Amino acid sequence: MRVSLLQRFIVLCIAFHSSDISLASKRQGQHKDTRLTLKPVRGQLTLSSGRIKLGEVYLSGINGLRGEREKATGGEKGLKGDQGNQGEKGEKGDSCSDSCRKFVTSTVRQTASDACNTRLEGELRYDKTTAKLYICSRKQWRQLQTVLRGEINSPPRKSCLEILFNGESQGDGMYWINPIGTNHQRNAFRAYCDMTTSGGGWTLVAKVTHDYSWVCPDRDGGMCLGSKTNPLNANLFHDIHQRDSVDLSIKSNVDAGVHLNDTIIRLLFVAGRQSVRFTFVSSGNDWTPSEDAYAAFNPSKKNSMFVDHEWGQYTLDNVDYTWNIIQHTRKDKTFSGKIICWGNKVKHSYRFYDHGLHIGSPASAHKPCLLDNNENEVMLKSHYATLQGSPLKARWDMAQFGFLGAQYVQVPNKRIAIWVR
Numbered sequence: 448m449r450v451s452l453l454q455r456f457i458v459l460c461i462a463f464h465s466s467d468i469s470l471a472s473k474r475q476g477q478h479k480d481t482r483l484t485l486k487p488v489r490g491q492l493t494l495s496s497g498r499i500k501l502g503e504v505y506l507s508g509i510n511g512l513r514g515e516r517e518k519a520t521g522g523e524k525g526l527k528g529d530q531g532n533q534g535e536k537g538e539k540g541d542s543c544s545d546s547c548r549k550f551v552t553s554t555v556r557q558t559a560s561d562a563c564n565t566r567l568e569g570e571l572r573y574d575k576t577t578a579k580l581y582i583c584s585r586k587q588w589r590q591l592q593t594v595l596r597g598e599i600n601s602p603p604r605k606s607c608l609e610i611l612f613n614g615e616s617q618g619d620g621m622y623w624i625n626p627i628g629t630n631h632q633r634n635a636f637r638a639y640c641d642m643t644t645s646g647g648g649w650t651l652v653a654k655v656t657h658d659y660s661w662v663c664p665d666r667d668g669g670m671c672l673g674s675k676t677n678p679l680n681a682n683l684f685h686d687i688h689q690r691d692s693v694d695l696s697i698k699s700n701v702d703a704g705v706h707l708n709d710t711i712i713r714l715l716f717v718a719g720r721q722s723v724r725f726t727f728v729s730s731g732n733d734w735t736p737s738e739d740a741y742a743a744f745n746p747s748k749k750n751s752m753f754v755d756h757e758w759g760q761y762t763l764d765n766v767d768y769t770w771n772i773i774q775h776t777r778k779d780k781t782f783s784g785k786i787i788c789w790g791n792k793v794k795h796s797y798r799f800y801d802h803g804l805h806i807g808s809p810a811s812a813h814k815p816c817l818l819d820n821n822e823n824e825v826m827l828k829s830h831y832a833t834l835q836g837s838p839l840k841a842r843w844d845m846a847q848f849g850f851l852g853a854q855y856v857q858v859p860n861k862r863i864a865i866w867v868r
């Protein structure tokens with residue numbers, strides 16, 4: 448986005464009244480004018496082609512404001528300026544006649560120094576340094592971020608699977624979903640959907656892309672023994688690792704191990720096919736899996752997967768689930784999940800190591816859910832922290848074995864993604 452273009456050619460008309468916000472833009476020197484009409488539903492503006500969610504602002508249709516092809520500015524995907532123009536044409540042409548009377552004409556502001564106050568409400572600001580566009584709303588400059596057409600479905604579906612069922616899939620990528628189903632303004636979020644693997648409809652619910660930085664940030668990526676961080680953080684499903692949105696970006700900081708809210712994951716799981724998929728990547732810089740498989744849980748059996756404060760142990764032998772292998776390239780390793788354990792925020796130790804989700808084969812011990820150390824088997828197992836004493840207290844394990852790189856525990860991997868369908 449070239450600031451000169453915005454400054455010179457765009458006049459933005461913004462009107463705010465109690466129940467409607469209209470933003471009309473007129474570009475001169477272009478063949479067609481572009482008008483965006485935004486209809487707010489409380490904190491959120493709906494656009495014929497998308498919407499703005501205030502707080503974490505996404506504006507679809509802003510592409511119509513630009514005539515230049517644009518590179519990604521740090522988001523997941525590049526912006527397609529050319530395509531943006533298409534959808535705006537043939538727009539319903541509504542409400543401008545009403546709201547135009549109240550238009551406040553303004554140009555895009557460039558100065559970062561202006562504090563967003565009531566006087567500037569509705570003004571747009573382009574920050575040259577960061578190449579980002581902001582709107583002044585309720586005394587805060589909120590960033591406008593473009594997303595590609597098709598990423599937004601309105602109203603949002605409940606899951607990636609539902610988007611697929613409704614024929615709205617645009618391939619793998621970020622989509623708005625709302626598993627709760629009501630109050631989109633509050634509950635909708637952007638999720639990464641794998642729409643192609645084994646039928647598609649997979650929602651990314653957790654990932655690990657670095658072994659230690661997310662567990663104990665104070666050690667700067669080093670092993671956690673001696674860390675001041677609470678050892679209970681070693682659980683990938685600890686609240687501290689919860690994010691409103693999980694994408695496939697590869698991180699080596701605190702965002703290297705993240706998950707969606709467990710209640711949301713459970714909703715996706717129960718409303719879908721009760722399947723949990725594990726993608727293991729052993730080489731490369733992307734998400735091409737070396738091993739990929741999913742457990743399809745037996746719907747006629749009760750389970751408490753992703754229910755906090757309850758632990759459960761599910762086995763292949765009991766036909767609690769079936770194990771479906773999608774990809775298996777390391778032929779010298781086995782790839783079997785005989786047991787899946789879930790125990791988040793449980794009072795007692797179900798595993799004598801960090802809580803959360805684990806998969807592997809049972810060790811020959813009488814401890815519940817104790818997984819075998821089997822470096823020949825691809826599995827999700829870690830020994831960051833242990834629980835000891837009475838009452839149980841977490842402490843860093845003397846021998847640090849992370850999810851990804853540990854020998855002697857499991858087959859080393861570079862990254863792991865966990866999906867639900």
Ligand SMILES: *[C@@H]1O[C@H](CO)[C@@H](O)[C@H](O)[C@H]1NC(C)=O
Nearest residue numbers: 627634686689708709710711
């Ligand atoms: C997860 O989401 C549910 C439902 O919205 C909410 O009640 C709960 O507080 C959330 N949990 C956390 C840890 O944020």
